[in-house]
Amino acid sequence: MQPNRDFSRLLENVPPSGIREFFDLVIGRKDVISLGVGEPDFATPWAIREAGFYALEKGRTSYTSNKGLKELRVAAAQYFRERFKVDYDSEEEVLITVGGSEAIDLGFRALLNPGDEVLLPEPNYVCYRPLVELTGATAVTLDTTATRFLPEVAELKKKLTPRTKAIVLAYPSNPTGMAPTRAQQQAWANFAIENDLWVLSDEIYAELVFDGVPFESMASLPGMQDRTLLVTGVSKAFAMTGWRVGIAAGPASLLGRMCKIHQYAMLCAPIMSQYAAVEALTQGERVVAPMRDSYRYRRNYFVAALRQMGLEVHQPEGALYVFPSVRAAGLSSRDFAMGLLKEHSVAVVPGTAFGASGEGYIRCCYATEFNNLKEAAARMAAFVKPRLK
Ligand SMILES: Cc1ncc(COP(=O)(O)O)c(C=O)c1O
Numbered sequence: 001m002q003p004n005r006d007f008s009r010l011l012e013n014v015p016p017s018g019i020r021e022f023f024d025l026v027i028g029r030k031d032v033i034s035l036g037v038g039e040p041d042f043a044t045p046w047a048i049r050e051a052g053f054y055a056l057e058k059g060r061t062s063y064t065s066n067k068g069l070k071e072l073r074v075a076a077a078q079y080f081r082e083r084f085k086v087d088y089d090s091e092e093e094v095l096i097t098v099g100g101s102e103a104i105d106l107g108f109r110a111l112l113n114p115g116d117e118v119l120l121p122e123p124n125y126v127c128y129r130p131l132v133e134l135t136g137a138t139a140v141t142l143d144t145t146a147t148r149f150l151p152e153v154a155e156l157k158k159k160l161t162p163r164t165k166a167i168v169l170a171y172p173s174n175p176t177g178m179a180p181t182r183a184q185q186q187a188w189a190n191f192a193i194e195n196d197l198w199v200l201s202d203e204i205y206a207e208l209v210f211d212g213v214p215f216e217s218m219a220s221l222p223g224m225q226d227r228t229l230l231v232t233g234v235s236k237a238f239a240m241t242g243w244r245v246g247i248a249a250g251p252a253s254l255l256g257r258m259c260k261i262h263q264y265a266m267l268c269a270p271i272m273s274q275y276a277a278v279e280a281l282t283q284g285e286r287v288v289a290p291m292r293d294s295y296r297y298r299r300n301y302f303v304a305a306l307r308q309m310g311l312e313v314h315q316p317e318g319a320l321y322v323f324p325s326v327r328a329a330g331l332s333s334r335d336f337a338m339g340l341l342k343e344h345s346v347a348v349v350p351g352t353a354f355g356a357s358g359e360g361y362i363r364c365c366y367a368t369e370f371n372n373l374k375e376a377a378a379r380m381a382a383f384v385k386p387r388l389k
Contacts (some may be wrong), residue, residue, distance in 0.1 A: 014130040018353025022337065026347045033376045035364040036347040038174055038320060040239035042294075044276070045287040048238060051279035055272040062271060066263040068096020069274045075281040076247045084217040086225055092252035095259050096245065096277075098269050100204045100233040102262070103248035105131050107200050107229045110257035111166060112137040119159055119167040121151040123323070123354035123361070125174045125202070140164070143357035148314055149176040149323070150184055153191045160195060167192060169218060170202035172209055175354045175363035176323040177299075177316020179209055182216060189221040198254075199228045207237035207288050209318035210296040219249070226251050236320070237288050238280040243273035295320060298366045298373055305377035306364075309384045320367045323351065327360045329387040337362055344379035 019036070026032050043049075067073060073090040080086045088094050097103040104127060112118065114136030120128055122141045132139040140159050144151050156167070169188060172179040180188070192199050201218040209215040219228040233246035246269070248258060268274075280287070299316065306313045306324045313324035326336040333350035340346050351358025366373055 017126050031345045033372050034347040038365050039241045041367045042239040044240050048276050048279045052272045052276035055275035064268045064271050072274045072278050075278050084220045086219045088249045095248045099244045100231045100246040103231045103246045106258035116165040117163045123358040128168050149178045153187050166198035168200045172205040172318030177319045177321045179317035189224050202231045205319040234277045234280045245269050245273045245277040302366045309381040310388045329384050340383050344383050346376045346379045
């Protein structure tokens with residue numbers, strides 16, 4: 001018999017991830033084309049894999065410093081300096097985590113107290129709300145569907161209370177692919193400064209922006225570095241999701257506290273992955289650029305295909321996703337995704353997995369082999385056509 005079943009009450013209120021829930025239906029089905037899982041379809045570039053092998057060959061199989069390998073922290077600080085013109089002290093202001101995911105969790109846990117409120121523009125990546133709520137704080141969501149999925153300051157202001165402590169800004173966005181202009185970022189920065197808020201800026205897709213000016217960090221805006229927890233990592237830009245290396249950068253007061261939790265809960269990220277990540281940051285654009293070009297090509301194709309089949313979609317600036325409206329087909333997000341899977345064996349994620357305001361949308365990840373993408377578009381068109389009003 002199990003002992004006392006009074007499990008964590010905060011956890012009882014956390015629903016299972018809408019992405020995983022849906023993908024349990026797909027596992028093991030060879031006929032399904034999946035536009036569901038949000039990760040690059042490339043294997044990690046060879047030079048980076050080699051650095052991992054080399055670490056193993058050399059017998060580098062120990063723990064590292066809790067903060068992460070010094071070489072990696074120094075490489076990360078150099079990346080932030082060169083790419084974003086932001087200076088971080090690699091000893092006190094950079095922490096290597098187990099994926100960006102751990103950095104987000106640590107950030108909330110170090111920052112929040114029960115009763116605090118965190119502004120969360122929606123739709124958003126699945127982990128923020130549960131991780132905020134597990135601290136006893138409250139996630140205050142804001143529907144951004146009417147404003148190209150980017151929150152307007154006037155709307156954010158309506159959600160402010162004396163308990164508002166932080167805002168999550170996660171751009172380029174999963175699930176929408178949208179990225180802000182510098183002017184939009186400046187407006188958010190002014191809002192954060194005026195209202196003395198922390199910003200958790202999840203910039204894990206910063207390198208995957210396709211047209212025009214590269215994405216700039218929120219931390220690089222005047223007055224922002226001291227109030228921004230910058231979260232990034234190698235998972236997306238370098239096709240390294242399985243290596244589990246994330247990077248957090250921010251004020252020493254916050255990073256030190258995050259490291260305290262990390263040292264008890266995680267000790268460190270895997271050492272061979274950290275060596276591979278050093279190589280990734282050293283390779284930089286050389287390996288990212290060809291993958292980015294390939295994503296851009298597929299984005300262009302897929303956005304055009306969606307429009308041609310009669311679905312409305314904003315052209316996303318970055319990440320790996322498009323987030324079309326399926327209202328024209330007269331179905332809810334869930335019915336659309338279920339129907340498409342059942343009738344045509346194409347898996348997409350219902351927009352509601354990313355918050356209630358995702359109703360009426362689906363997320364499609366176009367990082368899949370081009371012929372698959374074409375076939376998926378043809379099957380989707382066959383599903384949509386008879387349903388169009
Ligand atoms: C916006 C966003 N942040 C963080 C993560 C987690 O990335 P990691 O693999 O570094 O934990 C993801 C993964 O999908 C993501 O989309």
